[in-house]
Amino acid sequence: MYQEYFKEDHQIFRTTVRKFVEKEVKPDIEHWEDAEIFPVELYAKAAEAGLMGLDFPEAYGGIPCDKFMHVAYTEEICRCGSIGLVSGLGSYAIACPPILHMGTEEQKQRFLTPVFQGQKIAALGITEPDAGSDVANIRTRAVRDGDHYVVNGAKTFITSGCRANFITTAVRTGGSGFKGISLLVIDSSTPGFSVAKKIRKMGWNASDTAELSFEDCRVPAENLLGGEGMGFYGIMANFQNERLALAVMAHATAELALEESIKYAKTREAFGKTLSGFQVTRHKLVDMATKVSVAKEYNYRVAAKMQAGIDCLREVSMAKNFACEVCDKVVFDAVQIHGGYGYTREYLVERLYRDSRILSIGGGTTEIMKEIVSKVMKF
Helix, strand or coil: CCCCCCCHHHHHHHHHHHHHHHHHHCCCHHHHHHHCCCCCHHHHHHHHCCCCCECCCHHHCCECCCHHHHHHHHHHHHHHCCHHHHHHHCCHHHHCHHHHHHCCHHHHHHHHHHHHCCCCCEEEECCECCECCCHHHCCCEEEEECCEEEEEEEEEEEECCCCCCEEEEEEECCCCCHHHEEEEEEECCCCCEEEEEECCCCCCCCCCEEEEEEEEEEEEHHHEECCCCCHHHHHHCCHHHHHHHHHHHHHHHHHHHHHHHHHHHHHCEECCEEHHHCHHHHHHHHHHHHHHHHHHHHHHHHHHHHHCCCCCHHHHHHHHHHHHHHHHHHHHHHHHHHHHHHHCCCCHHHHHHHHHHHHHCCCCCHHHHHHHHHHHCCC
16 A cells, blocks of 8 residues: 555665564553653664654764655654654654754754764754744844853743753844844753743643743854854744644544544444444444545655655645644544543543644644645735
8 A cells, every 4th residue: 555655665664663662662651641751761762773863864873764754654653652752752853954954064963963863852942932833923032242142031832841952942133023033052951041841731741841941041152053044944944844744643643543443343332233333333434534544645645745856835734734634533533432431541542632632733733824825825
């Protein structure tokens, strides 16, 4: 199936990810969900398995690959049943691209290599208490003082923020609007930096999410990525990849919920027969399967176009919205099929229901995606 997209090397890699999930994640995932954290040692284990630094150059310890290696990885790692763990383990994928695209050779060696070796954790700091989707309105200020920048402000909803070793941080070095934004890599050991609080969430429990505070943090000017005023471009450059990843997470989550529902419907009995013996259940499962298949196929087509170097701003925005809508509906129906059990922590669909909700918010909300599409289509 889908052989036009996935070749032998993709399938070999998929098997590697699957084995990693079975050996290193599934045995402990329930405990990590309850503890709302997974051990930092998992980063090193993932690196040893060749799962860190996907699509980054070998010169920095990365693993060059195409879009479908990413898709295969995302689909398989999501099968651990904890999208929070997936996001925490993969926070480098949004924190490191600006360093790769805008950083000097020295910065790339200093920041990227230890992350891809599983020795350090990277986070991306953009969202603020008063600026989420409106990236151009961030207020965290960085003022040049000799060979340092003095940073003051706050960030929130930062994945891996509680224990990141450095944060690729959007700061305002100039005037209002997107032209005044720059990117600074801020080490978490910098005096004045603190984790204001760990944010407890509805879902994605295995990932740590933080509110960060910067009070007169003196950050070396050598940690500036590119030049002043180039931050907005560095942020935007990776959004298409991030949105594709979220779209794939959505169809992978929905597919897992579908599989759990089919298993349950075949074994759960009511009124003298299994749930799958009722036409209403069978038709619900068919509707779920149809939605998952269409979302998956469209995501694959968008990935193929992106792999071919085609600008897919409109298509990837559509893909994210559609896949998230599909996921929302499928996980809702999965809980419904499970009945009261679907509302208990004992069954996986309960967690998938909670974990899915953030997908249509993160990486650009549904509403922002629609605005992007409307602008591209010029209406």
